[in-house]
Amino acid sequence: MPKATTQFVCSECGYTSPKWMGRCPDCGKFNTLVEEVIAPTPAKKAGTMSKPSRALPLSKVTFEKYARTSSGISELDIVLGGGIVRGSLVLVGGDPGIGKSTLLTQVAAHLAKEHRVLYLSAEESCSQVKLRCERLGLNSDNLLLLNETNLEAAEESFYDVEYVVVDSIQAIYTDSLTSAAGSVGQVRECASKLMRIAKSRGITFFIVGHVTKEGTLAGPKVLEHIMDAVLYFEGERTENFKILRAVKNRFGSVQEVGVFEMTGEGIFGVSDYSTLFLSDSRGVAAGAVVTPSETGNRCMMVEIQTLMAKTAYGLPRRMSIGVDLNRLVVLIAVLEKRCGVALGMQDVYLNAMGGIRLGEPSADLAVCAALASAERMTAVDKFTAVFGEVGLTGEVRGVSFADKRVNECLKMGFKRVILPAKNMKACEKFQNKIELIPVTYVTQMIKALFPC
Ligand SMILES: Nc1ncnc2c1ncn2[C@@H]1O[C@H](COP(=O)(O)OP(=O)(O)OP(=O)(O)O)[C@@H](O)[C@H]1O
Ligand SMILES: [Mg+2]
Numbered sequence: 001m002p003k004a005t006t007q008f009v010c011s012e013c014g015y016t017s018p019k020w021m022g023r024c025p026d027c028g029k030f031n032t033l034v035e036e037v038i039a040p041t042p043a044k045k046a047g048t049m050s051k052p053s054r055a056l057p058l059s060k061v062t063f064e065k066y067a068r069t070s071s072g073i074s075e076l077d078i079v080l081g082g083g084i085v086r087g088s089l090v091l092v093g094g095d096p097g098i099g100k101s102t103l104l105t106q107v108a109a110h111l112a113k114e115h116r117v118l119y120l121s122a123e124e125s126c127s128q129v130k131l132r133c134e135r136l137g138l139n140s141d142n143l144l145l146l147n148e149t150n151l152e153a154a155e156e157s158f159y160d161v162e163y164v165v166v167d168s169i170q171a172i173y174t175d176s177l178t179s180a181a182g183s184v185g186q187v188r189e190c191a192s193k194l195m196r197i198a199k200s201r202g203i204t205f206f207i208v209g210h211v212t213k214e215g216t217l218a219g220p221k222v223l224e225h226i227m228d229a230v231l232y233f234e235g236e237r238t239e240n241f242k243i244l245r246a247v248k249n250r251f252g253s254v255q256e257v258g259v260f261e262m263t264g265e266g267i268f269g270v271s272d273y274s275t276l277f278l279s280d281s282r283g284v285a286a287g288a289v290v291t292p293s294e295t296g297n298r299c300m301m302v303e304i305q306t307l308m309a310k311t312a313y314g315l316p317r318r319m320s321i322g323v324d325l326n327r328l329v330v331l332i333a334v335l336e337k338r339c340g341v342a343l344g345m346q347d348v349y350l351n352a353m354g355g356i357r358l359g360e361p362s363a364d365l366a367v368c369a370a371l372a373s374a375e376r377m378t379a380v381d382k383f384t385a386v387f388g389e390v391g392l393t394g395e396v397r398g399v400s401f402a403d404k405r406v407n408e409c410l411k412m413g414f415k416r417v418i419l420p421a422k423n424m425k426a427c428e429k430f431q432n433k434i435e436l437i438p439v440t441y442v443t444q445m446i447k448a449l450f451p452c
Pocket of ligand 1: 094095098099100135263264
């Protein structure tokens, strides 16, 4: 077989060059040349024609049923859409130290009870992995450990196993490319090789992927395209609670999330997550409001806390953890302009409890309520929840799953819910069980919370 050679291709304009250059001579962009393998095309024999594929009617197409295996962690099974599908590639991404290796070690040890499992650790030595297994109380002879960074060398160990954990894709390299491990070309090539192995031999791969400073997966976007499922670990490193979210899943919904707790004995799924994101000082301190947040297919009560301090310098500071900073800035402007809440000379700090990220606009009204409460130095009643989207004119817009949110408030013992007037019809059935206060403008919400 002729030896595969490589070339450098500009990821912006497609310019090719036999050697690496810092700047593409064609489009002028810097650092865009990525190494690629030039696969030699096999010479066709004269007179031979490849057989064309036939189109089939839908009724004639046979399909394979996906056999699912439990990972031993029910929250992970939920995120995967009901269990692990044989022959699939699952990418687990997340910040450093969030618990990727811990989770996958536990999954590997569970699977090793009935299957042959290989843990390919390119980042840690076998003794480090064993140390972790000892700490987590895991032990199995079917769990094989391998410390190797070269993919071709590791491939030999893939022959008689059913599950492989690769920790991590950025630490392994293939001989086909000359660039360093972790480079865009290497990550892409290694992932494609693993995909070919997975599909041809029916091996299931769990692959750890690191994230960049911006929080996206390091490496090319094509990495996510190759995978069958892409899961992200979210949460602050200092918080014990982490959320596992599917951003792509070929075998299930991406609406599901898993809630995990990190302890010294390992990472565990939390099924009772109802009070995780609420503080004990609720209703005492000013600036805290609870909102029912729809994360994945679950509704969780999340406390939003705000703090205000007089600006020391000319420019007021805004800081937000868990809510988009731009969103916070817009809501501050709405409060100033439409509701007369003076925040221009105040530094504003906001935190969503428990390290959760509130991505949906339904938290807007609760953010406004928390800011108004902090500005007035008056605490909001402990049993009042607030939800709704806020527009730039100061109006409150309806949100999805309003009845589910009110139901969660009811379940959690809340007595009052301030909600968008547009959602009132869907929630009428709860009227005799919980006090519902419909609002059309943010000013109405402030009046309802602070009557005098
Ligand atoms: N002895 C210990 N006791 C309690 N917790 C520990 C102990 N050792 C590690 N941890 C926890 O495990 C976490 C590290 O987990 P893990 O190694 O699985 O992370 P990771 O996501 O794989 O990180 P990396 O990206 O660096 O590989 C630490 O943040 C820490 O909270
Ligand atoms: Mg790790």
